[in-house]
Amino acid sequence: MAAPSHGVIATFDTASDIYEAAKKVRDAGFKFWDCITPCPVHGLDGAMGVRRSKVPRFSLIGGILGFTTGMSLIFFTGAVDYQLIVGGKPLFSPMFAFPVSYELTILLTAFFTIGGMFILNGLPMHYHPVLKAPHIHQGLDDKFLIVIESRDPKYDAAATKSLLESIGGKDITEIEA
Template sequence: MQRDSDPPSRKRSGEPASTEEAGGLKDSDRESPPDDKPQGFVPADEAEYEKPHEEGPHGRAVLAIERKLEHRTEEEAAAAASPFALMGYFTTPKDIYHACEALRDAGYSRFDAHTPFPVHGLERAMGLKASPLPWLVLGGGAAGLSGGILLAWYTQFYDYPLIISGKPAFSYQAFIPIFFELTVLVAALTCFFGLFALGRLPSFFHPTMTHPSFPRATDDAFFISVEVSDPKFDASETRSLLQRVGAQGIREVSS
């Protein structure tokens, strides 16, 4: 007689079912977990992730690829940037003064000095021309004075003349404070905005800031930058001249 628990094969053959078949899966089959081992290399400890590339599997190949990408990025950035100037620095005001004289005597005209404090006479050593700012301020003051006089004349003599106590309509003595205030106001505004225009301000970035030692320009170093746009500029000759006058940290900066 066949039982419902017998396997189908045993039912057909009439042979009794074995204990393993009657019980279903083996104990070893029930207890063994599925094979979920990850593919590839997985560090046994998270500290493996902190190790240099050379210490881990395939590390040298990964490091070589990263370095190649870094070099390519640097080359692309260098190709995109255009050279702005050749820079070097000195450690004393005397050295930068003589260096500016040497550049001036060599015929350079487009170079600048960056110092942590004013160096008296440096503008003469650089061969700089007088600033047009005083003339701009004088013109602004004259325009303010002329505007004040014109305003007093137009309002009191032409537009709404009044004869008070027999005085003439245009009594300029009463308006001298107005003339003075307008003169000072327009001259001050001309000085402020003229200084911005001549100094090309505001400027939030300048290529000289890319020199690695440039922060010392506010402390103890005196920098000179010779622009590439100078008619006398030649990379090798300009570098040689800066070396002769004692410049340190000579390097090219890009915009």
């Protein structure tokens, strides 16, 4: 009995080849696929149809929470919990609360950004089936790879292989799950 398939992987030689191939895979309607490149390829996200990340939303929430926590902490300690008038200064002033609020804004923004990235990327992922591909190491050195996953609604092993072949893919192999 054959092992279940994770998808199909194909190799491309140049950055321009994978850029054009990514546009064709996107136009074919695939949703669950990715490009593996040894270096950044300018414009590849656009060619793949990747939308803007949601991580900045996590960062904004962390920043707002940090700022309000800092202001609330100083307000509570100065105006509610321990009312002490020193040198005629008010019990609460945003000017004096700013350093604490600023630091908490930076701290919680960083924590929420990292947490959001982990959540959205499904990390930690200690293993991925693509690592079983026989030529995956080339995608980290000098080749460019496209992986189309079998969970994609448009996935059909034979049709997907022929699509990758028609757009210039080489060493097309099926990956075990």
